[in-house]
Amino acid sequence: MMYKKISTAISFAMTLTLLPAALATGSGAAAADEPLKVSWILSKAAAQADHRALDGFNSYIKENNLNWTVDVSDGKGSPATAAELLENAVQRGSSVIILSMVDMRASQASLDSASAAKIPVFTIDAGWTPGVVVDITANNFAMGAIINAYMADRLGGKGGVIAFKENSHHGVRKRGKEFDVVMGEAPGIKVLADHQIDVTNFYADSKNAMEDFITRFGDEVNGVFAGWDEPAMAAADAIKEAGLKNAFVVGIDGNTAAMKYIRDGGPFVATVAQPFEKMGSQTGQYISDIVVNGKDPDTVIPVKQVYLPTCLITAQNVPPEGELPWKACE
Missing domain, CATH: 3.40.50.2300 (Response regulator)
Structure with a gap:
């Protein structure tokens, strides 16, 4: 985790037509001419691991010319702040929510809100929590x-x-x-x-x-x-x-x-x-399969916590x- 300053909310967009499909969570179709609104919550803006995962996700969007807009916010190392940001993302009507390296123990009520709103939540190296589609991490x-x-x-x-x-x-x-x-x-x-x-x-x-x-x-x-x-x-x-x-x-x-x-x-x-970049790109692939293309999560994801290989x-x-x-x- 390097000391890289970012604003607590960053937006970027890249364009291409998305395949029309119903969201696997039942929240409706991701229309071909509408962007996917992704809310990404970092554990802490100073953490390099968060940024590397985000870089991998950004690269996936760019390489596939996807019409996804990503809003990034900073949990500031606080489980309570992350939970509040998760609730805010639900209230903003996000299409998808991603949390990276966040301590999820304060987030159950916000996850319940996301489930009620039929907004899928993915996590990266946060540990699987009920209400999360999948956590992508290393062992x-x-x-x-x-x-x-x-x-x-x-x-x-x-x-x-x-x-x-x-x-x-x-x-x-x-x-x-x-x-x-x-x-x-x-x-x-x-x-x-x-x-x-x-x-x-x-x-x-x-x-x-x-x-x-x-x-x-x-x-x-x-x-x-x-x-x-x-x-x-x-x-x-x-x-x-x-x-x-x-x-x-x-x-x-x-x-x-x-x-x-x-x-x-x-x-x-x-x-x-750890392959943080790959964690980000794999999250993008799961979102494409499940949220955009409407595939059943149980046929896409082998288990609720997916481990990627590491290297000494x-x-x-x-x-x-x-x-x-x-x-x-x-």
Whole structure:
């Protein structure tokens, strides 16, 4: 998640005739000469993962010359704000609503409103919630197991580690649980501390916490797990500035800045790259099939939560600048 400023409402449109079809949800036909009004709710405007998924969705629209208009709003890291934006999208008469990386636990009433209005809701890496057509994500249990097993193996089964966790997002919560599982099977590794990240100020909070841990534990710190790449970068910056030589950091997401950290050979040594662009384009395909072409969701979607493949990135396979990280494993 890079620090990219956007306005809290962005609109864009591209044109082509849509195939006439009844909406699978029963909300009526998407007429050939009418645009599809898509409302997209970001978890947080500063989050690169949200923007990468949105980029994939935008590319799908452009490549297929679709007459879809997308309005983007910022959940600001707040479940309550996201729920309010979801309700607003329902009241505006959106054709489709998409939420990316949002904590959905405050949104059930708004989802019920969308269902009552027969507006289909899709989510990306938000965890499936009743009322959502499908959640497209990667397997967060698997990613947590892969990156933490890598950390334990790199340590040779011994040393001191710190975890940066965050429990409001389903995926990061699951990754943190896998840290506990892996370290529980590594008796030679000592968990020095773990920290709950303040998602509203994740970089500064993580860096401040890492600086405190360095003061407390010094050279006892050998490995650091962070639930996603930005806190990992913050921890790596603190380690580098403190001059620790035997500590490394791992993360999850495979964001652009993380690739540079790994290429540069600093403390940030590995991440699991998620195909956020593909999540966005796959959402577009599902909308075309279900909302536009009127296909039965049960014949289009295999399960309510669809997992896309990921890729462990280290110095050995980090892609050059400009290449999508997750493609390193294709």
